[in-house]
Amino acid sequence: MKITLFATGALVLSLGGAPTQAQTSAARMLQYSEANKLPTYPLYISDQKTTHLVFPFPVTYVDLGSSGLIAAKATGAENIVRVKAASAGFPESNMTVLTSDGKLYSFVVNYQHDPKVLSLDLGAAGSTSSPQGAAILSNSPIPQGNLDAYSREVLSAGGTSASESANQLSVRAGSVGYKQETLFFPLHLANKSNVTYDVDFVKFYIQDKQVAKRTAEQALEITPIYVYQGAARKIESRGKLEQVYIFKKFTIPEQKQLIIEVYEKGGGRHLKLILSNADLLKARSL
Numbered sequence: 001m002k003i004t005l006f007a008t009g010a011l012v013l014s015l016g017g018a019p020t021q022a023q024t025s026a027a028r029m030l031q032y033s034e035a036n037k038l039p040t041y042p043l044y045i046s047d048q049k050t051t052h053l054v055f056p057f058p059v060t061y062v063d064l065g066s067s068g069l070i071a072a073k074a075t076g077a078e079n080i081v082r083v084k085a086a087s088a089g090f091p092e093s094n095m096t097v098l099t100s101d102g103k104l105y106s107f108v109v110n111y112q113h114d115p116k117v118l119s120l121d122l123g124a125a126g127s128t129s130s131p132q133g134a135a136i137l138s139n140s141p142i143p144q145g146n147l148d149a150y151s152r153e154v155l156s157a158g159g160t161s162a163s164e165s166a167n168q169l170s171v172r173a174g175s176v177g178y179k180q181e182t183l184f185f186p187l188h189l190a191n192k193s194n195v196t197y198d199v200d201f202v203k204f205y206i207q208d209k210q211v212a213k214r215t216a217e218q219a220l221e222i223t224p225i226y227v228y229q230g231a232a233r234k235i236e237s238r239g240k241l242e243q244v245y246i247f248k249k250f251t252i253p254e255q256k257q258l259i260i261e262v263y264e265k266g267g268g269r270h271l272k273l274i275l276s277n278a279d280l281l282k283a284r285s286l
Contacts, residue, residue, distance in 0.1 A: 038104060043095065043120075044112035045069070047085040051115060055079045056123030057099040058136055065093035069109060079136040079143075085111055139225045139248070141180050150179055150286045151228035151244035154186045157284065162260075162273040168193035171262050171271045178249075178283035182225075185245040189262065191235040199233045200265035204245065206256050219259075222247060233265075252277040 045051050058078035062071055068090025074080035081097060089111050097105040105122060136143045142150070159175030170190045177184035185204075191197045207219040228244035235241045252258055258280075260273040 038106055040106045040108055041120075041122075043083070043107040043109045044115045044117070045083050045085050045109060046111070046113055046115050047088050048113065049084075049115060049118060051083045051117070052119045053081045053083065053097070054119065054121045054123065055081070055097065055099050055105070057101040057103070059097055060100050061096075061098035063096040065095060065109070066090065068093055068111075069095060071095060076137060076139075083109075088113070137226065140182060140246070142182055144226065147182075147226050147246060148228055150177060150184055151186070151246070153177065153286055154184045154244060154284075155188075155242050157186075159284075161275050161279040164271045164273055166271060167269045169197060169269050169271060171260075171273060173260060173273050173275065176275075176280055176283040177286045179286040181249045183247045183249055183280065183283060184286070185247070185260070187243050187245065187260070187262075189235055189241040189243075191237060191239050191241075194237045196237055196239075197235040197269065198265040198267070199235070199241070200263040202243075202245065203259075203261045203263070204247075205259050205261075206252055207259060209255055209257050222250065251280055 043051070043053075052074065056079070059073055059081055062073075062081060064071055068086050069083065070086050071081055071083045074082050079099070083095070093109045095107040095109050097107075099105070137147075140147065154174060154177035157175055157177070161173040161176060163170065163172040165171075168191070170192065172188040174186035174188060177186070187202070189197075189199075203221065204224070205219045205221040224245045224247050226246045228246065229241075230243060232241055232243065252275075254277060256277075258275040260275065262271045264270060
């Protein structure tokens with residue numbers, strides 16, 4: 001009598017003779033080879049430093065092999081996972097990550113006091129879904145690297161939606177761009193004076209075209225999801241500043257208008273632009 005143990009946990013008794021077809025098929029299904037084995041990445045983490053893993057698609061699932069690991073998606077980014085050790089010297093463990101394209105990533109995780117690699121790009125090998133190492137913002141379907149590229153495109157495209165000049169300062173809203181439920185508003189600011197201009201803030205809001213007297217003005221401020229070159233705040237004498245304010249898609253009711261205001265920090269050189277719904281509907285596809 002022959003006893004065979006299959007990986008399903010079942011004992012099969014055979015009174016001589018060859019295994020049945022069902023037994024042979026089950027055994028064949030359990031065979032491992034290089035062709036059906038998913039790659040496993042070595043990962044070294046510390047309790048003193050945080051390691052970031054950048055995936056080419058948004059992360060939908062993370063499983064940790066032990067409580068010695070701490071992992072979570074980075075705030076504001078859908079495709080970045082931050083990993084850290086809960087304490088020093090945990091036993092070897094594993095981590096599994098699933099992304100929205102259906103790909104499974106497997107890691108063997110070990111402790112290292114001073115990891116040599118703190119940022120790992122899992123999309124570097126041939127992925128075209130996003131630029132290498134680019135974050136996919138939680139509030140935008142477009143990776144940040146692509147937002148930058150589209151912003152440069154709308155800045156160079158020319159066109160004017162509205163413009164205003166005062167006190168030797170001018171601001172021009174270029175033609176609005178559109179891509180994947182996202183609106184791009186390019187702003188060109190020029191300082192023609194001999195005094196530097198420090199931008200305090202730029203405000204976008206929707207308000208009624210006509211406000212009745214003795215009636216409180218109703219304005220709805222809208223917040224950009226990203227500002228290209230948003231860190232630039234100073235316009236030197238005879239200098240220029242170009243920025244792109246990026247919003248989730250919206251439209252303006254006919255009785256309302258979009259107001260863009262640029263405020264000077266510690267000064268009084270404020271400028272206002274007015275755009276209509278027609279300016280948005282004429283947005284150029286990127």
